Amino acid sequence: MTVVQRAVWYIESHSGEDLSLADVAGATGVSAFHLARLFRAATGWPVARYIRVRRLSEAARQLSEGASDILSLALSSGYGSHEAFTRAFRETFGVPPEDVRQRRHLNGLPLLLPLRVVQESSAPAPALRVETIGPLRLAGIEASYLASDTAGIPSQWQRLHGEGSLDSHRYTYGVCSATDSEGRFTYLAAYGIAHARQARAGHRHLHLAPQRYLVVRHEGHVGSIPRTWHALLDRWLPAAGFTAVEAPDFERYDAAFDPRTGYGGVDICVPIH
Structure with a gap:
């Protein structure tokens, strides 16, 4: 279980x-x-x-x-x-x-029935590696979401790419930070900067201190990345003997990723002790 x-x-x-x-x-x-x-x-x-x-x-x-x-x-x-x-x-x-x-009836009410969590097949873990990443200085477009409704995230990236080319950046980052007990979180679609002057006008700045991360490569379309997140947190991370720490986690997109098609692979980076 x-x-x-x-x-x-x-x-x-x-x-x-x-x-x-x-x-x-x-x-x-x-x-x-x-x-x-x-x-x-x-x-x-x-x-x-x-x-x-x-x-x-x-x-x-x-x-x-x-x-x-x-x-x-x-x-x-x-x-x-x-x-x-x-x-x-x-x-x-x-x-x-x-x-x-x-x-005396429930017709039309959006009731929540008990969740049925299906046991997924125990696919073998892909190659896991530990990296010390940071410090990172990031800037980008930030929005807040409920965990049950994240449909707006692709439009953040569309806006970010539409504001100008990101080809000069080695990586772009999708950074998740929890904000409240409701599970509402902030998502920052970001690019790296060396100093504040490099950030585009109106963009949110974020600084991440050096941190050890467990990194796994998600292959396939980016739309299926929640399954990889789930497997990493539920099975692969504890099986490897690591514990996640309370800090932002992120997806790291490199030159292999094509934002037009959603293919090319993404690194998932989870902070660990």
């Missing part, structure tokens, strides 16, 4: 408890930081948001069956008041809880 499978099982079997990311991580035997990164790579959901929407989905089911005490339902769902529960319920499903109780 994978780490994410164990996490989903723990969440579902302890749904009536006040769960945190740290609780779930402790039950699965990994750090909270590692679980957050792995869960997002495997499911597209941040752990905290998955827990919350699953609880609201269960509350909706109970309301459709005629649950009479909304305050008790709110408290058992992790909310401290009727008002907080109603606000979260409406933001998630578009209707207040009273409406679901009155109409």
Whole structure:
């Protein structure tokens, strides 16, 4: 059973408890930081948001069956008041809880069912290598995303390439940095600079200190890179005896990568101890 499978099982079997990311991580035997990164790579959901929407989905089911005490339902769902529960319920499903109780059905509600995490075949790990990378001074176009909706990332790269040629840069970088408990993260489509004057107007600057990274080459189309991320974090990294550290990770694109076709290979770089 994978780490994410164990996490989903723990969440579902302890749904009536006040769960945190740290609780779930402790039950699965990994750090909270590692679980957050792995869960997002495997499911597209941040752990905290998955827990919350699953609880609201269960509350909706109970309301459709005629649950009479909304305050008790709110408290058992992790909310401290009727008002907080109603606000979260409406933001998630578009209707207040009273409406679901009155109409006695769930038709049209975007409920979240328990995730089924399919055990992937244990493909052999590709060549893994350790590199010390940095310091890196980067600049580029930054945007914020929920893990479940990253469709805007290709347009960041299109804008960056459209603003001028990047052929003079040995590498370009897609840097991910976690920002909040919801799993919202920032993604920087970036190029290297030697000093701030080289950055284009309006671009975000980022400095990364020297750091050891576990590096793996993703072959094939860039659209399938989430599968390589998942395998690296879930199987290849721990099997190689490494532990990820809390620092930005990134994809490194070199001259072999063709942004027009999405082919050419990409290095995935995960910071390690």
